[in-house]
Amino acid sequence: MSDAVTLIDHLVELRNRLLKAVLSVLLIFLGLAYFAQDLYALMSQPLINAMPEGAQMIATDVASPFFAPFKLTLVLSFFIAIPYVLYQVWAFVAPGLYKNEKKLVAPLMLASTFLFYAGIAFSYFVIFPLAFPFFIGVAPEGVVISTDINSYLNFVLKLFFAFGVSFQIPIAIILLCWTGFTSADSLREKRPYVIVGVFVVGMLMTPPDPISQTLLALPMWLLFELGVMIGGLYASNREDSEADEEEKRIAK
Template sequence: MTQEEDTFISHLVELRDRLLKAIVAVVAVFVVLCLYPGSSAIYDVLAQPMLVALPAGTRMIATGVITPFMVPIKVTLLASFVVALPVVLYQAWAFVAPGLYQHEKRLALPLIVTSTLLFLLGMAFCYFIVFRSVFHFIATFAPQSITPAPDIEAYLSFVMTMFLAFGLTFEVPVAVILLVRTGVVPIEKLTGARGYVVVGAFIVAAVVTPPDVVSQFMLAIPLCLLFELGVLAARMMKKKRESSGTSIEKV
C-alpha cells in the first residue's frame, strides 16, 4: 500500500469516527427528548402558531394511519438535530481543522459559530414572528362556509420548508463576507449590484413562501437587510486588515 493510499484510508476512518460521534449525539438527544417532554409535547409546541390562528375549538387532523405516530417522531428528530448541532459542527471542525492553515482556522471557526447562530436565529424569527402573522393573515381570508383543519403531515412539510428558507436567508451576511474575504467579488461590485439583490430577494421569496404578500415581504426584506449587514461587516473587516498592512488577497 502506497503512502497516498494509506493517508486516504486514514482520512476515511477518521471521517467515519466523526460521523458516528455526531450520530450518537443526535440519537442520545432524541432518546432524552422522547422520554421528556415527549414527542407529542414537542409537536404541540411546533403546532402552536397554527392552533392559535384556527377557530376556537378546531384541531389539526391526521389522514394517514401511522401519521399521528410518525409526524411527532420526525419533529422530535429535527429538534434533536438542532439541540445536538454544536456537537455535529465540532466533529466537522475537528475533521477539517488539521488541513487548514493558521489564518484559515482563525477565519473558519468564527464563521462556523456565526453561521450556526444565524441559522437558529432565522428559525426563531420564522417561528415567533412569521408563522403567527402568516397563519393569521391566511385565516382571515378563509370563507365562513368552511372550517380550516390542516393535516399535520402537510403542516410539518410546510414548517420544514419555511425553517430552511429563513435559516438560509439569515446566512446571507456570512456568504457576503466569504465572497469578499476570498476575493471572489469585490465590495464595490456587491454594492453596485444592490438593485439586482433586491429583485432577486423578492423572486426567491415568491418561490419558497406561500402565495401571500405577508410571508413574501417577511422573507424578502430581512434578506435585503442582511445583505447590507454583510456588506457593512465585510467593509469593516477590509479596513481593519488594510490598517494592519495586510491585504485581503494575501490572506
C-alpha cells in the first residue's frame, strides 16, 4: 500500500513539475507576443542582408504573415524557459540521487543550457551570414530570390535545433565516462571514426550545402575533444572518491 501511495505521490509531483514548466513557457510567450513581428524581423535580417537589392520575402499562404511570427515567438519562449524547465527536472530527480551524483548533475545541467544557447548563437552569428550568401550566390541566372516566410522559419528552427543539440556532445561524453560505459582513452582511440561520424551527422542535420555541413562538423569535433578531456577528469575524480571511501571503510 505504501508503495502505491509513493508512486501516486511521484506522479502527482511529476504532473505539477510539468505544469509549472508549461506555464513558464506560456508566461514568457505572453510577454513576447506583442513583439512577435519585431522578433521575426530580427530573425530574418541575415537573409535580407544577403538578398539582392530590391528582393524581398514573400508569403505564399494567406495566414503566414500572422502565424509565422507567433510560431517563432512560441519556440523562442521555450528556449528562454529552458533553465527553469531543467530546474523542474532537477527538483524532481534530485531527491533520488546520491551526494556525488548531485555534484555532477547540477553543473552538467547548467553547462547543457549554456551549450544549447551557444549552439543557437553560433548558427545565427556564424552560419547564417556565411550560408545565405552562398545559397543566393549559386542561384541560376534569371532566378528571382523570394523566400517564403514560413519556409524560412522552418529552415532556421531546424538549424537552431541541430546546432543546439550537437553542442551537447561534451555533456554526453562526460556522462558516458563518469558512468564507466566508456573511457577517455577508448574514445581517443576511436577519434578517426568520430571525425568521419561528425561529418556524416553534419550532412544529415543541416541543409545540403558544404558550408553548413562543415561548420557543424568542425564544432562537433572540437566539442568531442573537450568532452573527452573533461570526461577523463571526471572519471579520475570518481575513481579517487571511490578509493577514498573504500579506504575509510577498511579503516573502520
